Amino acid sequence: MPLVYAGICSHAPGITGRAERADPALRDPFCQHLRDMGDEIRAERPDALLVVAAEHFANFFMDNMPAYCMGMADYYDGPIEDPQWLGIEPQRVPGAASLAKRLIGRMMARIDLAYAQEWKFDHGIMVPLHFLTPAYDLPVIPANINCQGPPLTPPARAYEFGRALREACDAVEERIALVGTGGISHWPATPDSGKINESWDREFLSRWAANDRAALTAYSDEETWRDGGQGGFEIRTLIAVAGAAEGATGEIRYYAPIPIFAVGCTVGRMRI
Amino acid sequence: MSLYYVQKLLYQLNRDPHARARFDENFEGLLDDFDLTEEEKAALRAPDIGLLYVMGVNGQILMHYAALRGFEWDRYIQAMRDGLKLHGPVRAGLYLTTDGRGAV
Numbered sequence: 001m002p003l004v005y006a007g008i009c010s011h012a013p014g015i016t017g018r019a020e021r022a023d024p025a026l027r028d029p030f031c032q033h034l035r036d037m038g039d040e041i042r043a044e045r046p047d048a049l050l051v052v053a054a055e056h057f058a059n060f061f062m063d064n065m066p067a068y069c070m071g072m073a074d075y076y077d078g079p080i081e082d083p084q085w086l087g088i089e090p091q092r093v094p095g096a097a098s099l100a101k102r103l104i105g106r107m108m109a110r111i112d113l114a115y116a117q118e119w120k121f122d123h124g125i126m127v128p129l130h131f132l133t134p135a136y137d138l139p140v141i142p143a144n145i146n147c148q149g150p151p152l153t154p155p156a157r158a159y160e161f162g163r164a165l166r167e168a169c170d171a172v173e174e175r176i177a178l179v180g181t182g183g184i185s186h187w188p189a190t191p192d193s194g195k196i197n198e199s200w201d202r203e204f205l206s207r208w209a210a211n212d213r214a215a216l217t218a219y220s221d222e223e224t225w226r227d228g229g230q231g232g233f234e235i236r237t238l239i240a241v242a243g244a245a246e247g248a249t250g251e252i253r254y255y256a257p258i259p260i261f262a263v264g265c266t267v268g269r270m271r272i
Numbered sequence: 273m274s275l276y277y278v279q280k281l282l283y284q285l286n287r288d289p290h291a292r293a294r295f296d297e298n299f300e301g302l303l304d305d306f307d308l309t310e311e312e313k314a315a316l317r318a319p320d321i322g323l324l325y326v327m328g329v330n331g332q333i334l335m336h337y338a339a340l341r342g343f344e345w346d347r348y349i350q351a352m353r354d355g356l357k358l359h360g361p362v363r364a365g366l367y368l369t370t371d372g373r374g375a376v
Contacts, residue, residue: 018345056332061283062276080287085339120287148332150366187374189331190367191353194375230331230366259375 003169004044005177006245006270007037008208008238009132011053012183013123014261016087016130021260033254033267034131037179040269041132046177048096048139049132050103050169051125052162052241054147054182054234058122066114067153068161070107071142072100078121088126096139096174103141103168110164128181145240147182147233156217158236162243169244180241182234185227186263192229194259200227201255201264204235208268209250211242231263245270275328275364277306278316282329286336321348322355328364346376 019027041049058080060066073095079086097117104115119142121129129136145161146152153161169176184204185197207215216239224232242250250270257264281302284291294302303313315323319341324334338348353372362368 057279057283057330058287061280063280081336082339085336148330187370189335190325190374191349191356191369191372192374193349195370195373225366229370262375 001170001173001175003166003178003244003272004046004175005041006241006272007178008180008241008266008268009034009037009128010183010263010265011124011127011181012186012188012261012263013081013086013127015127015265017085018260019087022258026256026258026265030254030256030258030265030267031131034128037253037267037269038132038134041177041179044177045175046138047174048099048141048176050141050143050165050176050178051128052143052145052178052180052237053124054237055122055124055144056148058120059116060144060146062149065146065149066144067146067157068111069114069116069144070100070104071095071116071119072097072104073117073119076119076121076140076142079126080120080122086123086126088130091126091136093121093129093136094139096141099172099174100141102172103165106168106171107164111161124181128179132179145236147236150221152221152233153236154217155219155236155239158239159213159217159243162240163246165240166244166246178241178244180237182237183231183263184235184266185229186231187229188231188262190230193262195229196257196259196264197227198257198264205252205255205266205268208238208242209252211245211247211249211270213242213246216242241270245272248272274307274309274312277308278312278324278327279329279333281306281308281316282333282337285340286333320355321351323359325352325367326355326359326362328362328367330365331367349374349376
């Protein structure tokens with residue numbers, strides 16, 4: 001089946017871990033947009049949710065760091081963080097091992113992809129699932145792009161990863177929904193945590209909504225680090241979704257800097 | 273300087289129940305498993321979150337060690353600011369500060 005859904009959202013741990021400290025006038029509509037995104041995904045009756053994420057040293061370290069990795073496990077446990085710190089209770093999330101294996105096999109024609117049959121979810125996936133699939137009953141296929149430990153895959157390759165993902169999803173029988181989750185500008189876990197470059201974010205989101213491949217893949221790491229901080233490297237996850245939706249444009253449903261969440265909180269959807 | 277192994281120890285501590293048990297039962301033994309300098313061991317032992325930050329420990333790793341050692345969010349952020357004052361600028365890695373004026 002053709003891919004049934006493609007969207008993006010934020011995943012910062014403060015969204016659940018420091019929820020009570022955010023301005024309700026911003027927090028509540030943002031969380032409602034996330035829940036609405038979950039409703040829209042379920043309306044497409046997906047067999048699996050494929051989450052392109054940027055994990056934070058939960059599974060992958062600099063002793064053997066894959067640029068791209070996809071999960072093909074029967075289940076995933078999370079969060080790896082302290083549940084009280086994150087504000088999310090431990091969950092076992094169903095996987096879709098057979099489907100994942102077929103997707104990965106097909107994608108390997110175009111992408112040098114690692115795979116994993118063990119994977120612990122960190123906030124990068126658990127925070128989106130908390131809102132999108134609060135019953136944790138939709139099988140998930142995780143995909144990770146290394147956005148933490150340089151050298152990092154270039155944005156142009158992240159776009160190509162998305163294109164390969166789309167081709168593989170379109171080639172199988174199952175209905176697959178795709179969500180990319182990452183920050184735009186942010187300086188997490190530093191004394192600057194809460195700093196957000198709103199104009200840089202809005203420029204990025206305008207390129208994303210236009211699905212302007214040349215503009216999305218023009219970011220250098222030097223420019224991203226300077227203007228978007230360490231967290232800005234996670235734009236790769238959002239660029240991958242644009243690649244999966246090549247030929248379509250999108251809309252930003254919500255964007256607002258919420259400093260205590262340390263990121264410009266975003267919900268967007270491609271019109272695939 | 274063996275920043276890589278400081279981070280590897282903390283990475284394992286964050287994810288591996290066996291490493292966590294070793295942390296609880298034999299912390300010195302856990303430190304000895306890694307190629308660490310005396311300054312690094314002392315910072316991990318104290319814990320000196322500010323010095324670990326200045327050494328260049330990636331924030332995505334350090335924030336969980338801070339939480340494990342009982343630093344709630346605002347105290348963790350303050351510990352990094354104090355570390356900058358005491359020990360100078362971040363020595364390595366990506367998690368530098370710019371203006372240091374975050375949300376808390």
